[in-house]
Amino acid sequence: MYxxxxxxxxxxxxxxxKGMSVTLELTLxxxxxGIVWGALLAMARLSGKPWLSWPAATYVNVFRAIxxxxxxxxxxxxxxxxxxxxxxxxxSTDIRMASALVAFSLFESAYYAEIIRAGIQSVPKGQxxxxxxxxxxxxxxxxxxxxxxxxxNMTPLLLTQAIILFQDTSLVYVIGLADFFGAAYxxxxxxxxxxxxxxxxxxxxxxxxxxxxxxxxxLQRKSxx
Amino acid sequence: xxxxxxxxVLLSATPSGETTFLGxxxxxxxxxxxxxxxxxxxxxxIGTLFGVLRTVPNRWLRGVATTYVEIxxxxxxxxxxxxxxxxxxxxxxxxxxxAIKQSDPLMQQFIAAWLCLFCFTGARVCEQVxxxxxxxxxxxxNAALALGLTLPQTYRQVLLPMAFRIIVPPLTSEFLNIFKNxxxxxxxxxxELSRQAQQLVDYxxxxxxxxxxxxxxxxxxxxxxxxxMRWVEATTRFPGFVGGR
Amino acid sequence: xRLPRLRFAIACSLVAATVHAQEPGGTLKKIKDSGSITLGHxxxxxxxxxxxxxxxxxxxSQEIMLAAVEAVRQQLKLAALQIKLNPVTSQNRxxxxxxxxxxxxxxxxxxxxxxxxxxxFSNSIxxxxxxxxxxxDSGIRDFPDLAGKNVxxxxxxxxxxxxxxxxxxxxxxLNIISAKDHGESFLTLETGRAVAFMMDDALLYGELAKAxxxxxxxVTGTPQSREVYGCMLRRDDAPFKRVVDDxxxxxxxxxxxxxxxxxxxxxxxxxxxxxxxxxxSDDMKALLRNPNDKAFD
Numbered sequence: 001m002y003x004x005x006x007x008x009x010x011x012x013x014x015x016x017x018k019g020m021s022v023t024l025e026l027t028l029x030x031x032x033x034g035i036v037w038g039a040l041l042a043m044a045r046l047s048g049k050p051w052l053s054w055p056a057a058t059y060v061n062v063f064r065a066i067x068x069x070x071x072x073x074x075x076x077x078x079x080x081x082x083x084x085x086x087x088x089x090x091x092s093t094d095i096r097m098a099s100a101l102v103a104f105s106l107f108e109s110a111y112y113a114e115i116i117r118a119g120i121q122s123v124p125k126g127q128x129x130x131x132x133x134x135x136x137x138x139x140x141x142x143x144x145x146x147x148x149x150x151x152x153n154m155t156p157l158l159l160t161q162a163i164i165l166f167q168d169t170s171l172v173y174v175i176g177l178a179d180f181f182g183a184a185y186x187x188x189x190x191x192x193x194x195x196x197x198x199x200x201x202x203x204x205x206x207x208x209x210x211x212x213x214x215x216x217x218x219l220q221r222k223s224x225x
Numbered sequence: 226x227x228x229x230x231x232x233x234v235l236l237s238a239t240p241s242g243e244t245t246f247l248g249x250x251x252x253x254x255x256x257x258x259x260x261x262x263x264x265x266x267x268x269x270x271i272g273t274l275f276g277v278l279r280t281v282p283n284r285w286l287r288g289v290a291t292t293y294v295e296i297x298x299x300x301x302x303x304x305x306x307x308x309x310x311x312x313x314x315x316x317x318x319x320x321x322x323x324a325i326k327q328s329d330p331l332m333q334q335f336i337a338a339w340l341c342l343f344c345f346t347g348a349r350v351c352e353q354v355x356x357x358x359x360x361x362x363x364x365x366x367n368a369a370l371a372l373g374l375t376l377p378q379t380y381r382q383v384l385l386p387m388a389f390r391i392i393v394p395p396l397t398s399e400f401l402n403i404f405k406n407x408x409x410x411x412x413x414x415x416x417e418l419s420r421q422a423q424q425l426v427d428y429x430x431x432x433x434x435x436x437x438x439x440x441x442x443x444x445x446x447x448x449x450x451x452x453x454m455r456w457v458e459a460t461t462r463f464p465g466f467v468g469g470r
Numbered sequence: 471x472r473l474p475r476l477r478f479a480i481a482c483s484l485v486a487a488t489v490h491a492q493e494p495g496g497t498l499k500k501i502k503d504s505g506s507i508t509l510g511h512x513x514x515x516x517x518x519x520x521x522x523x524x525x526x527x528x529x530x531s532q533e534i535m536l537a538a539v540e541a542v543r544q545q546l547k548l549a550a551l552q553i554k555l556n557p558v559t560s561q562n563r564x565x566x567x568x569x570x571x572x573x574x575x576x577x578x579x580x581x582x583x584x585x586x587x588x589x590x591f592s593n594s595i596x597x598x599x600x601x602x603x604x605x606x607d608s609g610i611r612d613f614p615d616l617a618g619k620n621v622x623x624x625x626x627x628x629x630x631x632x633x634x635x636x637x638x639x640x641x642x643x644l645n646i647i648s649a650k651d652h653g654e655s656f657l658t659l660e661t662g663r664a665v666a667f668m669m670d671d672a673l674l675y676g677e678l679a680k681a682x683x684x685x686x687x688x689v690t691g692t693p694q695s696r697e698v699y700g701c702m703l704r705r706d707d708a709p710f711k712r713v714v715d716d717x718x719x720x721x722x723x724x725x726x727x728x729x730x731x732x733x734x735x736x737x738x739x740x741x742x743x744x745x746x747x748x749x750x751s752d753d754m755k756a757l758l759r760n761p762n763d764k765a766f767d
Contacts (some may be wrong), residue, residue: 001318001319002315003315015525017743043312048236053707061443064388064401064407064443064447065444065447065579066405066440066443067405067406067408067419067443067449068405068408069405069408069409069412069419070313070408070419070422070436070439070440072442073419073422073423073436074436076571077426077432077436077562077565077566078432078433078436078569078571080569080570080571081568081569081570087381092555094556095508095571096556121692129288163299165229166265166302167299167301167302168301168302170301170302170304171303171409173303173412174411174412176513176557176558176559179433181301181303181304185237185307186513186521186525189514189653189654189657190521190523190680192230192660192680192682193414194311194312194657195311195312195316198304198307198308199308199312201304202304202305202308204297204302205299205300205301206296209299209300210295210299211299213298213299240631240634240635241634241635241637241638242638243638246571271706274512302657311661314661315661322662324597326661326662326663327662327663329620329645330620330645330646330647330663330664331645331662353585376731395721412650414647414648414650423561423562423625424561424625426561426562426565427561427564427625427626430564430568430587432565432569
């Protein structure tokens with residue numbers, strides 16, 4: 001039978017905490033960029049103008065067709081060379097972090113765009129017609145009538161997507177960035193205690209995600225009531 | 226450093242000479258498809274089973290199903306995979322563990338990835354099935370029971386056939402997800418498509434060609450699955466009922 | 471509205487990628503302009519380039535790389551040079567040098583003719599033979615004993631290519647496991663998933679340095695190849711290569727290189743204070759006497 005030895009975890013807490021800060025930085029950046037860029041994409045798709053809606057739809061469909069692992073590798077192995085040649089930027093930042101931030105932001109935007117599009121579509125058409133009858137231009141209709149209601153309808157889905165994103169950031173393992181999972185793996189490998197560290201990482205992820213999704217559920221119940 | 230495109234590299238022989246690099250890609254495609262389809266089949270079965278359990282009157286059965294869903298939804302896929310692959314064999318009695326570890330490595334990687342994917346996806350399918358059942362008017366269940374059908378009969382003949390038709394669109398996206406999620410298996414060494422992409426970059430030094438080819442193959446899978454599921458949706462639609470989109 | 475512009479930019483960059491053939495100035499100019507240099511290092515190439523228990527990068531190759539960086543700083547007459555560290559794996563190291571993510575990589579990278587088509591190599595820093603690590607009681611003495619068994623090696627290495635070729639040519643029926651890095655390869659061996667680990671002999675001794683019971687393991691088998699390690703640089707960048715070559719040549723001629731060798735191969739090293747006891751080979755002595763950048767194949 002396996003003999004557990006959890007003794008390497010207390011000493012590794014600073015490394016693990018540093019990993020968690022990387023995880024959170026990735027998650028929060030991707031949420032912020034994803035929602036803004038995703039909202040623009042969603043509005044472009046719904047604008048009814050082919051030169052806007054067609055590129056937006058392509059963007060969303062392409063990103064949703066490719067595995068996240070591949071997207072992360074694309075942005076690490078392929079895109080930096082392209083950007084350097086195009087913009088002549090110096091590689092003065094940590095390419096791993098920068099490419100992961102860009103990859104997650106652009107990837108998540110495609111998913112947020114779909115959620116936001118569904119949210120916008122959940123607002124009855126009559127309201128748009130009414131607002132337009134009052135003389136509001138498209139941008140104002142969106143800003144004052146559609147988006148506030150859409151936002152309320154889609155908040156639970158946006159938060160659920162954020163939890164999925166938080167979990168998915170562990171995939172930066174494939175480019176060797178030490179997020180929480182990467183840090184746990186490294187410590188486990190270093191101390192020959194991979195079993196304990198993997199179980200510990202799983203437990204921490206579970207506690208965080210479970211707590212947040214419980215909050216989301218309660219929020220949902222309150223907003224319905 | 227200019228880039229010299231060379232698509233013909235895909236047709237040249239691999240160093241060990243048994244096939245071409247294109248052959249490697251197609252082998253990777255086979256693993257991706259085999260793994261995803263095998264996992265999807267089981268995910269549908271256990272997803273349905275637990276989805277039903279989440280809506281039955283018995284509290285304990287509901288509790289079991291809820292626990293399953295919460296565990297597999299709240300731990301990252303990659304962590305689950307590593308636990309199946311690295312941790313499970315160590316926790317088994319040591320004779321079993323070493324028997325597993327001395328078997329064909331490709332089989333070990335495949336089975337760990339398969340277990341991981343179907344448990345993970347099963348939890349998501351379960352939630353869709355539950356949602357589908359709960360969206361049916363309560364009267365249907367009561368009417369069926371009042372007609373003298375047993376609870377299993379009610380599920381089999383009344384609730385599930387309706388629920389499944391409702392949830393075809395969300396199931397389609399789960400089905401698409403399983404192909405994308407299968408790429409995670411590359412991290413434990415299974416040479417599916419995305420691992421082949423990395424291997425090709427290493428062996429051919431033509432990164433653009435390798436990545437573009439693999440990305441196109443994933444896009445192709447996506448399109449084929451979408452068309453197939455659209456056909457399923459059209460043929461299972463209830464005339465004048467749920468499919469009123 | 472932004473989207474078409476982005477697509478246009480991507481289209482342009484694709485064109486630029488093919489049109490911009492030679493970037494003037496090279497790595498030295500890039501380092502001078504940015505005031506920083508990005509070093510590629512390994513995470514578990516003991517004792518060449520690896521993390522100690524505080525996650526700092528240490529090792530034989532790392533010390534040589536830092537000496538080269540110091541020479542670059544002096545050459546460019548910079549008061550300070552910011553050093554950025556970027557971990558690489560055997561599988562992505564060449565791409566990362568090519569795509570400009572890292573400027574130089576000194577770890578455990580074999581200089582051979584195939585790779586010279588993609589990157590350039592500095593003066594050599596080490597000579598190895600590819601052998602096997604196995605349990606003392608495994609009954610494995612040499613490569614033919616592996617027939618039909620699980621063998622692990624690290625993805626992207628020369629050993630991986632050799633093993634595949636050998637398996638194909640001699641029909642050994644091996645199950646080859648390609649792990650992400652040497653640490654994962656050894657984990658695969660230690661947990662019983664493979665009976666042997668094929669790799670460069672010095673790295674195999676290095677893995678023993680973190681084994682739970684180093685005495686249980688042995689390095690065995692006829693060397694399947696003789697290879698030299700060099701630092702990897704981008705191709706066609708003679709000025710940068712000259713600075714790095716001179717720095718390494720100076721280390722060797724001055725006897726400094728032999729001191730660094732002694733520190734990592736003949737003295738206790740982290741993480742567990744094990745002494746690898748790996749004396750200078752004749753090949754290594756010849757290299758130290760006569761620094762050069764020749765591949766062995």
